[in-house]
Amino acid sequence: MERHEQKTATAATWGTQVRTRTMATHRYKQISVLTMNTFAFTVCFAVWVMFSIIGIPIKGALGLNETQFGILAATPILSGSLIRLPLGMWTDKYGGRIVFFILMLCTIVPIYLVSAATAYWHFLLLGLFIGLAGGAFSVGISYTARWFTKARQGFAMGIFGAGNAGAAVTKFLAPSLVVAYGWQMVPKVYAVAMLVTAILFWAFTFTEHSHKVSSTVTIKDQLAALRDPKVWRYCQYYAIVFGGYVGLSLWMTKYYINEYGFDIRTAALVAAIFVLPSGVIRALGGWLSDRFGAHTVTCWVMWVSGGCLLLLSIPHFDVVVTTVNGPVARHVGLNVWVFTSLLFVVGIAWGFGKASVFKHISDEYPHNIGVISGIVGLIGGLGGFVLPIMFGALVDLTGVRSTAFMLLYGSTCVSLFWMYLALKKENVHCKLKTADILE
Numbered sequence: 001m002e003r004h005e006q007k008t009a010t011a012a013t014w015g016t017q018v019r020t021r022t023m024a025t026h027r028y029k030q031i032s033v034l035t036m037n038t039f040a041f042t043v044c045f046a047v048w049v050m051f052s053i054i055g056i057p058i059k060g061a062l063g064l065n066e067t068q069f070g071i072l073a074a075t076p077i078l079s080g081s082l083i084r085l086p087l088g089m090w091t092d093k094y095g096g097r098i099v100f101f102i103l104m105l106c107t108i109v110p111i112y113l114v115s116a117a118t119a120y121w122h123f124l125l126l127g128l129f130i131g132l133a134g135g136a137f138s139v140g141i142s143y144t145a146r147w148f149t150k151a152r153q154g155f156a157m158g159i160f161g162a163g164n165a166g167a168a169v170t171k172f173l174a175p176s177l178v179v180a181y182g183w184q185m186v187p188k189v190y191a192v193a194m195l196v197t198a199i200l201f202w203a204f205t206f207t208e209h210s211h212k213v214s215s216t217v218t219i220k221d222q223l224a225a226l227r228d229p230k231v232w233r234y235c236q237y238y239a240i241v242f243g244g245y246v247g248l249s250l251w252m253t254k255y256y257i258n259e260y261g262f263d264i265r266t267a268a269l270v271a272a273i274f275v276l277p278s279g280v281i282r283a284l285g286g287w288l289s290d291r292f293g294a295h296t297v298t299c300w301v302m303w304v305s306g307g308c309l310l311l312l313s314i315p316h317f318d319v320v321v322t323t324v325n326g327p328v329a330r331h332v333g334l335n336v337w338v339f340t341s342l343l344f345v346v347g348i349a350w351g352f353g354k355a356s357v358f359k360h361i362s363d364e365y366p367h368n369i370g371v372i373s374g375i376v377g378l379i380g381g382l383g384g385f386v387l388p389i390m391f392g393a394l395v396d397l398t399g400v401r402s403t404a405f406m407l408l409y410g411s412t413c414v415s416l417f418w419m420y421l422a423l424k425k426e427n428v429h430c431k432l433k434t435a436d437i438l439e
Contacts, residue, residue, distance in 0.1 A: 029206045030147045034156060036204045037140045038163050040100060043197045044133040045166030045279075046173075047111060047190050048076055051127060052250040053174035054114075054183040056257070056264060062120055070392030072120070073250040074385045075127035080134020081381025088138040088374020096143025097205045100136060104198040107133045112191035115184040133194075137161075138377040142370035145362050146208070151290065154359040158286020161354055165279030167249040171272040175265040230364065231372060233422055234357055235379035236415050237298060240305075241353030243383020244408050249275050250388045251404060252343075259316075259401050260336045273340055278347030285355030294359035299419060301353035306412040308342045308349070312405035 051058075051073045059069045090099050110129035117123050140160055148156040177185045252274060256267035289297050316333030334342070358373065365372040387407070394403035 029208075032204050033147050033206060034144055034159060036201050037096075037100075037144050038160050040104065040197050040201045041136050041140045041160060041163030042166040042169065043193055044104070044107075044136040045163055046169040047107065047130060047166075047194060048080055048134040049073075049167045049170050049246070049249050050111075050114075050130065050174065050186060050190060051076060051123070052167075052253060053170055053264075053268060054178065054186050056254060057178060057183045058123065064120070066392035066395045067389065068120070068392075069254070070251075070388040070390075072123055072127065074247075074388040075124050076131030077134060077246060077250070077381055077385035077388075079128040079131030081131075081378050081385055083132055083135035084138040084377040084381060085371070085374040087135045088142060088370040088372075088377070091139045091142045091374075092368060092370035095207050096139050096146075097202075097207045100139045100143065100205075101198060101202050103132060103136060103139065104194055104201065108191050108194050108198075111187050111194060114187035134381060137381075138370065138374040141358060141373045141377070145369050150362065150366065153362045154286040154290035154294075154355065155283065156286070157358050157362065158283040158289075158355040161282040161286070161358070162280050164245065164282060164351075164354070165276055167246075168272045168276035168279060171249075171253070171268040171275055175268040179265060230422075231375055233418055234360055234372075234376050236418055237302075237353065238357045238376050238380035239383035240408070240411055240415055241301065241350040241357065242377075242380035243387060244411070245275075245278055245347070245350050245354070246381070246384025247387030247391065247408075248343075248404075250384070251391050255401060255404070256336075270336075270340060274343045274347040277344065278351040281348055281351035282355045285352035286359065288352060289356045289359035294356045294363060295423075297352055297356035298360070301349045301356065302412055302416050302419065305346050305349040305353070306409060306416060308346045309405050309409035309412055312339065312342050312346070313402050313409050315400045315402040 055069060055073050058064075058072065064072065087099060087103065107130060110126050114123065114126050114130065117126055140163070141157055144156055144160040145153050173189075174186050177183075177189060249271075252271035253264065253267045256262045256270055257264065260267075262270065285297065311334070314332070314334065316331070319330050319332060320327045321330060322328075357376065361372050361376060362369055387404075390407060391404040394407065395401055
């Protein structure tokens, strides 16, 4: 009897140890995958917005106008956006590890070749291939989310999304390389960084076959989400909070140079006041979305950023006031520190919004998050592609640089109106359901 009890106790202890080791191993995999996903996405994002810095000396060398510069800076954003949907679908089917690894390898040679480019069309063509790095988001967000429970997905995806801070890495690193060694050094350094990142990613990430969708799920099944109006609403939100973030990340260095007379290094550092916090704060936005709900956070994001964008839209102008002592001239406009403070608030709000939109997605589409994130990421990325071109075209057309913020303010108002209509529709639907129950 005692021997039997000893065996039972030993078996129970052994079972407990096995479960503990299994849990520890899973926890290690979670942390390792999240860490490497975030690091790889940071490097990919830094590469993705590379032309926001090296495009400035290239613009001078090639004699480009504002619209042509906008196209140059936005070309990688186009391909990085368009590839997001197929990458999200492939992630669901084949797993994030292999898709992310191959994606990084595909960008290394094009990045390096930028250093040898001489004609405008060279940069545009290579920019399309470099832009594939921007597709890393739809791979990494799905790969990350599937390793965590629903209650912690918002925070985990927020940490991963903080890789947006790669734009700030470019703001800090690239100008120093340009000044010290010439713009050609930037793509060379980035190509080596991408190669090292791909090797480390493969070494410290894992594959979980249960995270893949069934092989019987067809492309048609995956694309059925395009008929869901909620998906398009989230696309509109993300086109503002992410598309606007990317657009301004590409635009603000040159904006500070032209509007406030800064040199390239100072302009990039001041622009980083917007870029860096907006990327890093995304993790907090994910936690807030877990705590208070994605809709509440998104609503506040739109109202706060809309108010700031309205003030940022005010152009510099002079007025003449007739007084008892004669006409008095007054200059009206935001000084650089008020302007930067408002831009900082917009960046923080958008950082929260980038997290809350994907919390919406993980809550409502847990089984095909790769596809939905691909669709939403595609539209958000296209916003980042279209906006710099529109910024440049508006400046060429009007001569007023603050038209960029006027455009963003108008887009935010559209989001707020759409949000109001959706909330009203949901309330009516809820009342109808309650009436049915009472009957």
